[in-house]
Amino acid sequence: GAGVSQSPRYKVAKRGQDVALRCDPISGHVSLFWYQQALGQGPEFLTYFQNEAQLDKSGLPSDRFFAERPEGSVSTLKIQRTQQEDSAVYLCASSSFRTDTQYFGPGTRLTVL
Amino acid sequence: GENVEQHPSTLSVQEGDSAVIKCTYSDSASNYFPWYKQELGKRPQLIIDIRSNVGEKKDQRIAVTLNKTAKHFSLHITETQPEDSAVYFCAASIKDSGGYQKVTFGTGTKLQVIP
Numbered sequence: 001g002a003g004v005s006q007s008p009r010y011k012v013a014k015r016g017q018d019v020a021l022r023c024d025p026i027s028g029h030v031s032l033f034w035y036q037q038a039l040g041q042g043p044e045f046l047t048y049f050q051n052e053a054q055l056d057k058s059g060l061p062s063d064r065f066f067a068e069r070p071e072g073s074v075s076t077l078k079i080q081r082t083q084q085e086d087s088a089v090y091l092c093a094s095s096s097f098r099t100d101t102q103y104f105g106p107g108t109r110l111t112v113l
Numbered sequence: 114g115e116n117v118e119q120h121p122s123t124l125s126v127q128e129g130d131s132a133v134i135k136c137t138y139s140d141s142a143s144n145y146f147p148w149y150k151q152e153l154g155k156r157p158q159l160i161i162d163i164r165s166n167v168g169e170k171k172d173q174r175i176a177v178t179l180n181k182t183a184k185h186f187s188l189h190i191t192e193t194q195p196e197d198s199a200v201y202f203c204a205a206s207i208k209d210s211g212g213y214q215k216v217t218f219g220t221g222t223k224l225q226v227i228p
Contacts, residue, residue, distance in 0.1 A: 004156075031213050042119075042202045042218030043157065048211070055211040091156070100145050100206065100214040104156040 002026070004105035006092050012111045013082045021077045021108045025094030032075050033102060034067055035091040043091050049075060050097075082112045115140040117205050119219030126193050127227050134188045134222045136203035145206040145214055146179060146186050151221075152199045160201075161188070193226045200224070 005024045013019050025032050030051055035043035036059075045059040051072040060067070064083075069075040079086055089109050093102040116139040126132050138146075144165040149157035163170045163177045163186065170177050174193075179186045186205075190197055200221045206214040 033216075040221070042117075042204075042220050045215065045217070048209075048213060048215070050211065050213065055213070056209065056215070095214075097212070101147070101159055101162065102214075102216065104149075104158070106156045 004092055004094050004103055006090075006105040006108050008108060009106060010109050010111075012113065014113055015082060015084060017082050018078065018080045019082055019110065021079075021090050021110070023075045023077070023092030023094075023105060025073065025075070025092070026103055027073075028096070029094035029103075030072075030097040031095045031102075032069060033093040033095075034075070034077050035093065036061075037089040037091055037107070039088070046077070046090075079110075082110075084112050086110060087112045115143060115205055115207060115215075115217040117203060117217050117219040119203050119222060121222060122220065123223045123225070125225045125227060128193060128195060130193055132190045132193050132197070132224055132226075134201055134203065134224075136186050136188075136205075136219050138184050138186070138205035138217075140205070140207060141181075141184065143205040143207050145208075146177070147204050147206065147216070148177060148188050149202045149204065149218075150199045151202065157202060190224075193224075195226050195228050198224055198226045 032049040034046040048056040049069040089107040092105040147162040151157045176189045203219040
């Protein structure tokens with residue numbers, strides 16, 4: 001079946017612009033995670049959704065970062081007033097509540113100029 | 114919170130040789146340890162995982178060992194092939210109070226298999 005998809009795959013933003021990154025999880029997956037992956041580093045946890053409930057947002061680096069999953073499927077990560085330090089690959093992952101395995105999307109590479 | 118250290122950061126081996134990547138974790142409550150392979154520009158893909166009640170797991174050329182007492186776990190790849198070249202991430206995971214596995218990743222090991 002279809003895996004996790006993300007769009008856009010690449011995004012270039014001028015500093016100060018707002019961006020919205022989309023994640024389509026595997027159908028039926030209750031759990032959805034967002035990660036930030038800086039160049040040469042491992043993914044770092046940003047936030048977690050169980051269906052439409054955001055149960056953990058402890059990894060969001062600032063109040064400029066906001067995530068939602070209003071209908072419990074597609075999720076959007078929004079970054080307001082982007083800064084150069086926001087440049088990274090943003091990965092989305094989903095998992096079934098019965099298993100611990102997280103399946104990753106291809107990521108969105110964000111470059112802030 | 115959990116801290117995962119991974120080494121080496123880079124590893125070059127001749128085709129056919131074995132490769133070993135080692136990780137340590139800090140939180141004794143971690144109970145699930147996945148390993149991901151990430152090729153350049155691609156998504157991380159799970160290659161093997163192990164739970165805290167198991168000491169070793171093998172899948173063809175790949176094996177993972179876990180020492181809970183020492184909080185060490187390792188990935189072993191035997192008979193390496195050029196297509197094994199990628200970045201490998203270890204991870205340690207804790208069951209959060211919300212019922213989900215909160216995963217902390219290592220910093221990655223870039224494996225190069227030389228033909």
